[in-house]
Amino acid sequence: MDITRLPDDILDPALKTAAETLIQCLHTMPELRGAKVAIIGGMAVKHHLEGRRRTYVSGLKNQIYQLVLTRACILVQDVDVLLFRPDRPIDYQLMRKELVSRFSGLFKERAGPLFFKYKHTVELKKKRKAKRSYFVQVDIIPDYLPPYLPAQAITLEDVDIGHLPFVNPLDLLSYKVHCSSLRPCLRKRTQDAKDAVKLWQAYYGEEYVPLSKGQRDAIASGVDLMAEFSRNCRWRKWRLRQWVNL
Structure with missing residues (x-):
């Protein structure tokens, strides 16, 4: 098997x-x-x-x-x-x-x-x-x-x-940002970060859509330690911080 x-x-x-x-x-x-x-x-x-x-x-x-x-x-x-x-x-x-x-x-x-x-x-x-x-x-x-x-x-x-x-995609995005800061395995942390970015791009064009309190808190709790996998990651993390602080 x-x-x-x-x-x-x-x-x-x-x-x-x-x-x-x-x-x-x-x-x-x-x-x-x-x-x-x-x-x-x-x-x-x-x-x-x-x-x-x-x-x-x-x-x-x-x-x-x-x-x-x-x-x-x-x-x-x-x-x-x-x-x-x-x-x-x-x-x-x-x-x-x-x-x-x-x-x-x-x-x-x-x-x-x-x-x-x-x-x-x-x-x-x-x-x-x-x-x-x-x-x-x-x-x-x-x-x-x-x-x-x-x-x-x-x-x-x-x-x-x-x-x-x-x-739904917005809840999944929020979970992924949150989880990316907690994983012990770097590859899994990086995958979570990539998933969050792809969902944000595919469904929301990286725009600031309204967030529930749970979504806002989940993103805020994980964004600082979210894995960085490309040159644009720091800029995207800054945008995520802006998003939750609207």
Whole structure:
């Protein structure tokens, strides 16, 4: 089973299937009734920018029965799903255990991370077909990790699986600026900074659009330590400071 890298030709369907299946499984849990969900991270960036983009996670080496964390950062495809309930907290550990227990054929835990088992049909000679399995990392983001919770998140009951609930570009931009100042891995910090700039350029032409208090605070908290990846970064960081101070 390929854990560290998905081939380009099956990357999109694998990520999409992982996100859809996770949301469908969460929807079946009565204790999550009224919970809200939003897809964030690299998959959301890729969706909004309509370009191929890989995401960085802490280094994982493929072994037969376990994954070993290293200090390196390598390219790994994953799905980040923010899950929260406005009126009361979620027991995330219990929810993960139930997910793995009830849907053991779909989800596995390996050295901490949660993985979705994606099966891809491969065409063989003489019209024969075979299925190859891949593990797609699925991160369920608890409500205390983001700098704020997105107002436009959708309840599990209202999600249309044909239209995955991606967080909106402005919230994603704010998250990326905030995260770029916190990552221990420089490559991930740089990727967050690049994502934020691309979203700003693609959707807002680097103009100052109105911000909510949560968006303003998130950008302000991360802009000073945001990674610099080009000559224009200092100027862009100055503009971001101007934006939040309007």
